[in-house]
Amino acid sequence: MRALWGLAGVVGALTCSMVAAAGIKDGEKRSGFDFMTRETQALQADDMANPGMLWVLQGEQLWHQAEGKAEIACAGCHGEASQTMRGVAARYPAYDEATGRPTDLVGRINSCRAARQEAEPLAPESDALLALTTYVAHQSRGMPIPPATDARLAPFRDNGRRLFQSRIGQLDLSCASCHHTNWGKRLGGSVIPQAHPNGYPLYRLEWQGVGSLQRRLRNCMVGVRAEPFAFGAPELVELELYLMEQAQGLPIETPAVRP
Amino acid sequence: MTARALVNVPKAVKQGEVVEIKAMIAHPMETGYRVGPNGTNIPRDIIRRFACSYGGEEVFWADLYPAVSANPFIAFTLVASTSGTIAFTWTDDAGETQTASAEITVS
Helix, strand or coil: CHHHHHHHHHHHHHHHHHCHHHCCCHHHCCCHHHHCCHHHHHHHHCCCCCCHHHHHHHHHHHHCCCECCCCECHHHHHCCHHHHCCCCHHHCCEEECCCCEEECHHHHHHHHHHHHHCCCCCCCCCHHHHHHHHHHHHCCCCCECCCCCCHHHHHHHHHHHHHHHCCECCCCECHHHHHCCCCCCEECCEECCCCCCCCCCEEECCCCEEECHHHHHHHHHHHCCCCCCCCCCHHHHHHHHHHHHHCCCCECCCCCEEC | CCCCEEEECCCEECCCCEEEEEEEECCCCECCCCECCCCCECCCECEEEEEEEECCEEEEEEECCCCCCCCCEEEEEEECCCCEEEEEEEEECCCCEEEEEEEEEEC
16 A cells, blocks of 8 residues: 555656656657557457457447337448448547537447437447447558547547646546656556557456446546546546547557457 | 357368367356445356367367356367368356357368
8 A cells, every 4th residue: 555655656756847748759659559468469460369359240230230219220321331430430539510519439329329210328338339339440440540620629629638637536646647757667567558549449358348448537537546427428528539639640459459 | 149259260271181260259257256236246157168069070179167257269270071060059057058150161
C-alpha cells in the first residue's frame, strides 16, 4: 500500500515538472500493439488464433438478422458491411444531427436500432452490442485514422482534452499523468501505453472477452479511485473524441488483443 | 445463443501429409469458484469434452477442466488419409452438445 502511495507521489512530482499538456510527439506515436510481448502480438496477427474474431463472426450473423417491429436487418439498409462500413470506425465518434452532440459507434448502433428497426437498445457491454460494434469496426482494419475535419466537434474535443488532463480520484491522477508523461515506463508489471483507441472493441486477456473503449476508460477511472462515468455518458464520448484525434494516423486494428 | 466456433482445416492437401487442425470455441469456461456481485456463487459452466472425428472415426479428443481459460483454442495434427469431413463436437456442463465441421480434400 505504502509503495502505491509512493508511486502516486513520484508520478505527481513528474507531472508538475514536465507539464502534461505537451502530449505525444508525432514521431513517437506508437500503437499499444508495439508495447506487447511477441506472443500476444502473434495472437492478434493470426485471425485463426485471435479470439476477437469470434465476436466478428457473431456480429456478421447479427448484421444479417432482422430485428424489431420494423423487421429489418442492418444489411436491409446498409447492404454488405465490407463495402458500406469500410472506414466508418476510423472517423467515429461523429457528429449526430439529431442530438447535436458527438456519438460513438456503440451509440450510433443503438440509435439506429431505435429509429430504424424500432427495437429495444442493446445493453452496454452485452455480447450482441459488442459483436455488432466489433464487426463494423473490423471493416476498417488497416485504415489510418484520418485528421479531424468536422468543426462542429471542436468544442466537444476540447472538453475531452480537458477531461484527459484533469486530475481525478483519491490518487489525484489525470489520464495524462500516465499516458502522456510516463508512457513506456512500467506501472507494476505492465508497460504504460500511449492510450490509443485504434484497436477497440478489443479482446483483453484480463477480461477473457471483448470489451469497449468505454469499459477501458471506466477501468482506468476506478484504478485511480474515481467515480467512473456511466456507460454512454457524454463525457466518455468526448474523451473518445480526443483520443481519436491523438491517435490520428494510426491504423485501426479491430479486433486487437491486449494483455 | 448459437454456438460460435472458428475451425481451420486446410482445404486441399496431399495424401500422407501431416496437417494442423485448429479450433477456437466461444465459451465462458466459468470455473465455479467465482462469486457474483450479489455474493452468490457463479455456477460452473465449462466444456467437458472436445472431440474430433475424421471420416466418421474419432481421431482426437480432450477432456477440459476449470483451469482452461475462456474461449479455448485447441490445435493438433492429423495425417491426411482420405477426403472427407472433419467434424468437431463438444459437450458442456449442461450436457449440451454442439458441433462444427469442415471438409478436407486429399489428392
